[in-house]
Each structure stands twice: as structure tokens, then as C-alpha cells.
Amino acid sequence: MNGTNLVNSLAGLLILTSLLVIETRRPSRAALLYAVQSSVLVTIFVVLAYLTHSTQLYLWAASSFVTKVVLVPVILFGALRKFDTMVPLPSLMRVAVVVALAAVLVMGCSLIVAPLKLPAAAEFRPALTVSLAHFFLGITCIVTQRNIIKQIFGYCLMENGSHLTLALLANQAPELVEIGISTDAIFAVVIFTVLVRRIQHKLHSLDSDQLMTLKG
């Protein structure tokens, strides 16, 4: 298997790991699986860095390891572990439907990516398609899960998808740009977890159906 195929296959593995994150019931286990997924992402960064001889991407891989494999999972694990014992809330979709939807998303995203002229990512077009599909899978998780903790994981998956797109298309951007995006993501996760704890304290529930008093 050459490097290009490896990147495209690893990108496919991202979809698989995100399905596991979405369907896992215990928040602490979902945090661990998210760390596993982020490890796949970091591996993609390293392979991409090797293939494109990009020092920048090695730096991205290092900073993503710190933030996505260590920091964010630790924050999520620490903050959400205490909700492990809560009765799981049903998803609006069955597992099979989510898997089928993931396949549809990949096909749909390939249509979006097809007309784009992006010489930087010409050989990584499948990976680019998967990164976009992964992003939409994150949104699907947010929309279909009643448990607001799962919505946080949806955000994390979405963020991993956009980070892969960034690595494929914008790996020559200054390192500070990547740091800015990662910092936003960490703060977002912290704020999400603080809000979840406050909502649980006030409503004694993590059900998003309980958050329907306002009319939007």
C-alpha cells in the first residue's frame, strides 16, 4: 500500500471510529473512543507530512496529539464520567440507519468535492470526501441524539472532520492559524461541559427534549 492509499484508508477508518463514538452509551467510553479516533487523525497528519515533506504538518500532528488525543479526551472523561450511570436516552435513529446515512453522506460529499479544482489535494480526493462526510456525520450526531452529552461528541467529530480538511487543503497555512482553531475547539469543549453540568444541575436531565421551552 502506498502513502496516498494509506491516507485515504485511514480517512475511511475515521468514519468507522465516529460511528463507534456515536453509538457508545457511556460518556467515559465515548471519550476514550474519541481519543482513539484522534490518534487515527494524528497518524494521517504524520503520513501526510511524510508524503508532502511538510514540516508544518509534523507540527500540526504534534499539537493535535496534545489537544485531541490527550487534552480534550481528558477534559471530556473527567467532566462526563459521573454521567455513566444515567439511564441512556434513545437516539432518534437506529444504528443501521446511522450507518446507511454515513454511506449516503460519503456519496453526497463526493459530488460536492468532484467539481473543485484543488491541485494541493488532487491525489487525496477520497480523503477530502471523507473529511467532509465526517463533518456532516458530526452534525448528524448533534441532530439525532437526544442526549446533550452526545451532542458534544457530535461537535468533536465535526471538528475532527474539518481539521482533516484543513490538513489536506491548508497545510501550508501558518502554524498560528492551526493553533487558533485548536484553541477555539478546546474552549468550546470546556464551555460545552460546563453547560452540560449546569443543565443537569438545574433540570436533572440531559434530554434535549427538555430544552424545548423557548420557541426558537
Next chain:
Amino acid sequence: MSLIVVLLLTLLTTSLAAFATRWLGLWTQRAVETVHLSGITIALVITGAIIGRVLQHETLFAVGRWLFVDALGAIFLGLVVVVGFLAGVYSVGYIRYDLIKGEITPTVLSTYYGFFSLFMFAMCCAVLSNNLVMMWVSIEATTLSSVFLVGIYGRRTSLEAAWKYIVICTVGVALGLYGTVLVFANANAVMARPGDAILWTEVMGHAKSLDPATISMAFVFVLVGFGTKVGLFPMHTWLPDAHSEAPSPASALLSAALLNCALLVIIRHAAIVSQTVGPEFPRRLLMIFGALSVGVATLFIAVERDVKRLLAYSSVENMGLITLGFGLGGPIGVAAALLHAINHSLAKTMLFCGSGNIVVKYGTRDLRVVKGMLRLAPLSGVMLLVGFLAMGGIPPFNVFVSEFLTVTAGVKAGYAWLMVVCLIFLTIVLASFVRVISGSILGPAPAGVARGDPSALTLAPLAVLLGLMLLIGLHVPGPVVQLISDATATVLATPAAMAASKGP
């Protein structure tokens, strides 16, 4: 050190100092108010100096051209800081009542003012950014820094609004990142240096050589993504909840400053795509989203009975009108949109702060309960009465001028039928505001509510805003005209504007 950097450092320092006052015990309230008022006053003075330089046809750059202010940026920077200053002064008066009523504790007071300045810092970063990705980072930071302002009261409804706000806006703005990355990737392929391909001023210079299909796709992502933050239909659902649950001065900041910041990002991307594929494509999209927002928001305004939700829908309507103005395009359309952005911000700050006085007096936002404001709190009542009429587009106030200009631009662009429909919607909005005036501001005062206006600190900002609205309505000041004229040239990418925006 550049004035831009000094401004950002001032706001960041103010924020950190405000957070730190929570450890001062009994001194917390006095210390945090002093820090807050000093910070926003210094920020106002520095912004005045920056705009003064821009008025001399200068484009200011800082931090390796990652930050810049042109005439377009100066208008939006001015809005953020002026609205921030006036809502900031109002905050001091308003939040004291919350403290007295026990709605918040002194520790929460520090948190409120800390996030207030942090939010202003993030918004200033967004309007000052020349780096396309940092523009996105800043807009995302505006969400993160304002979530706790929305949920500060910790009630069930405010937590719900905060949750919806962060979820919907992070998802929406993440879509915007895709648009941004596509623009960078495409620019990087045609430009010599990656460091340049990330700068808006440089990408604008090479926009004609970008790939039309990629840039068109990028603009769709940008419009839907950042349009969520602007509050355009159908991505607006977070807005009425967040605006109504936040403390009134924070609502003013959200409505009159934040929405404009996201709109500026869209306008900067629209300027690029106009160069690459021609102006028709972005104009059509902006017109569709703008007109739909005006129409749908009007229907909600007509039936809403919560004063802050009503004002929030009015924000959707007005952001729609501004977007429509940019969509109509041409010098008159763009100028009308920019002027309406200024006018809406002043009027909406005034009305949201005024609605704060309603909450202080009646303890509710329900217009079916609020009666006889004019008799109960005469100064607040008069200002709210005039403010609602002005927001409804009655001359001689500012909103009338920009609405008239927008309609003129529409007729001139060959969309007379659309302008007739818009005028019908604007009439419905005015009628809804008149209903608020007759039902809640005029009429007999209810028994059991103490008479008298809230403190001077909650009245002075309203008076200043009303004065500014009248001033612009009677005669748009020369410096504002010049900024709008120069900014219009930037949006339309005239050769002179392109040459002026070149960095060192």
C-alpha cells in the same frame, strides 16, 4: 505599537482585570465597575483615533498585515466599540438592579463584565482581521465569549438559550470554515507565497485568477455558515432565544454589534467571489436570503408579545434588509446597506437598553402585562416611544433614510415589485411597533408598581443614542458619508479602492 494592537490589548486587559476582581470581596462591585468603565472609555478613544486615521484615506496594518482597518472595517469597528461603550455604560446601571434583586451575586458580576470585554475583544478581532482563517477563529471566539452572557442568570430558559446558541452557531460557523479553507487552498494554488494567500487584501488582488467553481462553492459555505451568525432565515432560530434571555445590555451587544461582525465576513467574501465569477451570483444569493429574512421575521414581529423577542425578530428583519441592500448592489445599494447597518445598530441598542428599563420597572418582558410606561417612568417611556417609531422607519429619524435609500436602490436595479413587497412588510412592522406603543407605553399605569424612572445611568445612554439617531436622520455627518463612500468603493472593488488597500 500600532493603535490596533493597543485597542485589542486594552480590551483583553480589561477583561482579565474584570475577572480578577472576583477575589476582592466587598470591593468587587466598585472595582469591577471602575475597571469596566475605564476599559471601554479608553477603547472608545483609541477607536476614535483609528477612525481619524482611516478618514485621511489611510489603511492601517498591524501584526504582519494579519490585522488591518480600511474604511469598511472602520465602520464595523466603530459600531462594535460605540455600541459596546453605550451598552457598557448602561450595564452599570442595569446590572446594579439585578444585584439588588438578587438575580446575580457579586462574583457573577465579575464574570459578566469579564465576558463583556472579552466579547468586545473577539468582535474587534473579527472586524480587524485581514487573515481569512483568523476571521473565522474570531467569529467562533465571539460565540464562546458570549455564551455565558446569554446564560448568566442560570435559569432553565437561559441555560436552554445558551445551549441552543452554542450548538447552532458552532455548527453553522464550522460550515463557514469550509468556505474559508476552500478560498485559501485555491488562492494558494495561484499565488506565490502561502503567507499571502491567507490575507484578504492579497486574495482580493488575485481574485480574478481564482477557480470560479471552487470559489462559488466556497461562498455558499460562507453564506450559510456565517449567515447563521448573522441570523438570516432559516438559520436564525438561535437568535430570538439568545437575545431575549441575555441581560438587556448584552442583548444590545449581540444584536447591534455581533450580527454585523459576521455580516462583514460575508461581505468580504462576497467581494472576492464578485471578482472571480462576477457580481450576479453573490448578489442573487444575498437577495434571496435577505428578502426571506425580512418576510419571515415580519410575520413573527406581528404576533410576538415578548418585548425582547419582538426586538430580536426585528434584528432578523433588519439584518435581512441590510443583506438585501448588499444583494441589490451598485453604489446606492451598498451605501444603503452600510448606512442601514449603522442606523439599525444605534436604534437597536437604544431599544434593547430601553427594554431593560421595562424589565427593571415591571419585572417582566410580557407586553400583555406591561402597561402605561409613559406615566410610570416618563423619561424611559418617551424615549421608548420615539425609539419604536424611529425603528419603524418614521422620519426624521435615521432608519427612514437608509430604508428609503434601500428601496431606491431596489427600484433603480429593476426590482420595483420586490420593493413593493418589502414596503408592505415594513408597514406591518411599523404597525406592530405602534401596537406596542399604544398597548404598553401609552395608557393608564397599573396599580402596585412604583413610579419613577430607573437611575440616570440607564437613561443617559438612551438619550445619547436618540440624539445620534436624530442627527443621522436630519443630516448624515460628513465623516460617516466619507467612510460609507470609501467602504462602498472597497465592496465594489473599484481600482482606486484596490490600490488603497495594498499593504506595505
